[in-house]
Amino acid sequence: MTLTALTDQPVHSRGQSFWRAVELAGCYLLGALWVLPLFYAVWMAFHAAEYEVRFDLFAPLTLGNFVDAWNAAPFARYFLNTFVLITVILASQFVICTLAAYAFARYEFRGKTIVFMLVLLQLMIMPEVLLVENYRTMVKLGVIDTVLAMGLPYMASAFGIFLLRQAFLTVPKELDDAARVEGAGPLGILLKVYVPLSRPIYVAYGLVSVSYHWNNLLWPLVVTNSVSTRPLTVGLQVFASPDQGVQWSIISAAALMTSAPLLIGFLLFQRQFVQSFMRAGIK
Amino acid sequence: MTGAKNQITAWLLLLPAVVLLAAFTHVPAVMTFINSFYSTPRGTRPAKFKGVDQYANMLADPVFLAALKNNAIYAIGTVPAAIGLSLLMALIVNSSIRGKSLLRMSFFLPTVLPMIAVANIWLFFYTPGYGLIDRVLAPFGFAETNWLGDPSTALGSLMVLAVWKEAGFFMIFYLAALQQISPSLSEAASLEGASRWYFFRRVTFPLLMPTTLFVLINAIINSFRLIDHVIVLTRGGPDNASTLLLYYIYQTGFRFWDTGYAAALTMVLLALLAALAFIQFGVLDRKVHYK
Structure with a gap:
């Protein structure tokens, strides 16, 4: 059993590394999804009202809302x-x-x-x-x-x-x-x-x-x-x-x-x- | 330590806690039971004994039945989802993935925030047409949806928020349990050529069983106890499509000031919680050993 496990590995390695990448992407996606609502709140809070649904990285920051x-x-x-x-x-x-x-x-x-x-x-x-x-x-x-x-x-x-x-x-x-x-x-x-x-x-x-x-x-x-x-x-x-x-x-x-x-x-x-x-x- | 003097010392130590617990848990529970057999006192009219009238009314009350049904759907929907996700999160954070402390932070953040604050932010997400969810879905051809105003989506919208808020909290318990599992087990399994899924199914998951049961009970209690998001997002509407049991008690007691009926409704909630307590202390604790 140990032997087959070891010999099996190289054959599958390309497929495995592909699935590993998919899995990693899934993990980070979940993390991003979870923090998104908070990021969005921060975005809204620090920008003027017209940027509530308009995304512009260079939108001027403001503390006015606070x-x-x-x-x-x-x-x-x-x-x-x-x-x-x-x-x-x-x-x-x-x-x-x-x-x-x-x-x-x-x-x-x-x-x-x-x-x-x-x-x-x-x-x-x-x-x-x-x-x-x-x-x-x-x-x-x-x-x-x-x-x-x-x-x-x-x-x-x-x-x-x-x-x-x-x-x-x-x-x-x-x-x-x-x-x-x-x-x-x-x-x-x-x-x-x-x-x-x-x-x-x-x-x-x-x-x-x-x-x-x-x-x-x-x-x-x-x-x-x-x-x-x-x-x-x-x-x-x-x-x-x-x-x-x-x-x-x-x-x-x-x-x-x-x-x-x-x-x-x-x-x-x-x-x-x-x-x-x-x-x-x-x- | 025994002896009369020690008995007195022990009771003196317990006194403040016992008095306060009795005053705000045990006595009110008994009073709720008694009051549920009386009508609500109004003005100069005192409460009158009504027998089981309040309970009879309850069975004919469509809002109560809706609240009970909604709460069942809410629990059945959110509890397994939150537990599954929290376990997944714990496995991710406990693995050797890069940036795991950032991931852990991201998962746990919603737990630290007040429900009332995040519910107000989600209120914006659910805004028809203008809100984040409709904006994201629009390019895929979805029509504008009144998430909170439509009876078919209102309860679901509350459930999504609840899962998002709670999963990270339960992750912590799984994380603590995972760290107790000896790494030599997974080393041995990989030497034997066991797949990760097989190892999870046959080793990790069974070892996490006590944690799963603990989290399960707590998740169910929370599904009956937390209504902050109902107050902010839907107020039980539209047409009681998203009302939960405690929210209906709150409404009956403090909007309609019908305290007699609220007492009877509270008894239903207490009975449900007592059943849970019985399951936890009576059945599960005998099978599962906590440290």
Whole structure:
């Protein structure tokens, strides 16, 4: 079998190299096709409206669309709102999920398995699925149209608890015991031993969480109704509604602008992004 | 660690997470169930017990049936396409092809962008006559198409966007799994003269099975959970041709303010997700070993 494989090769080599070339072309075509929509958006955003469907390599570049978009809606405020929202969510997630993950990783208590299953349920039933009932809760709490309303349902995340628990389980028990002997309490051990050893997981979870909440639309759309709380996604949705009759080039500029921080971050730290998503995905 | 003191410590550590999860997942799920048996309170008129009336109405509601059918088509159409493409992408990026980091970037980029932003860009692509798609097709003799305004193409247009947006995300999981496969396997196979297709079919694909199942479940959940593009592109139209279940819940709850009916609709979605959860935790996890 080995022999035929070896002797077969030269005979087929011309045909093989042809198909290899076709295959390579297919791969690059797929890559080009995938990035095309984004390139097109960049083209529209940086050219005057008359070049929306006219291609001219020497068409004059302009930042006018960005200026127009920026002036047409309170994007500065939206950026601030998104920034505050993400900071609040991420900080709470880190604290709340770390505590819970530690309990699941290192403590034995009654009902542990059932509680863990109940936590994992949130992986399936995400807060936006229950938006009608959650909206009612926010009305009762009197927090409609606040950062708190947008953030509360996401602060305890099953995904985060699960991810950190897996990380904590790999921490050697001896380190835990040693810290205990030195008189450290549960919180001290957590902060001195577990958190520092799980730093890559925090980075991974942080990146995944930031890109999720930067992009989240439905729940913020439901619980906000004013410029002073709306995040970027909702702001863009209000700005680009078809009945507003805004030019495509300006919409493209606004769309790129709202994605810019994530986009630039991704282009600069591509490896970290991809690795983070990988780390978060392997269970 | 056991003992009463440790029990207390454990519960104190869990407290914030348990309270928040219960408040925004478990309690609302139960409340949705209860509310689905009541009419919607209007003004001073309180909610009245209606038994299974809401569910009976649902079966006679053509929009609900359309949403359910559309969602089934949407899932059956997008899930296998996204999984197939993501696997292909991962194989490409994991090979020795030149420029693979550029390819990886190109595949992954849509994942990082907000759906609302890309949907607005695609809204332009789908513009009849003027948009990119019609411009590209025109030289080949295609007539102007109202992609989003025609009931026969509206849902398909949403599906194409969804596949484009999601495939790169799932690629990451396959890529991670492919990197766990020992290179000595492919060396041995090529020494034995196995074709690449044979090797993929008999070795790579079976080894990727746990990943495929994981991605499958997540892709199905996403097909019920993500409606940002529906809001931007079609708003469920024309004539409910592209409405999805969650979009209809959103409309019922926040456009028509019929919260009782929205609760019953949510129960259908919860039942579907519960069935998925059962399949994942009950059936698949027993057969597939995660690390």
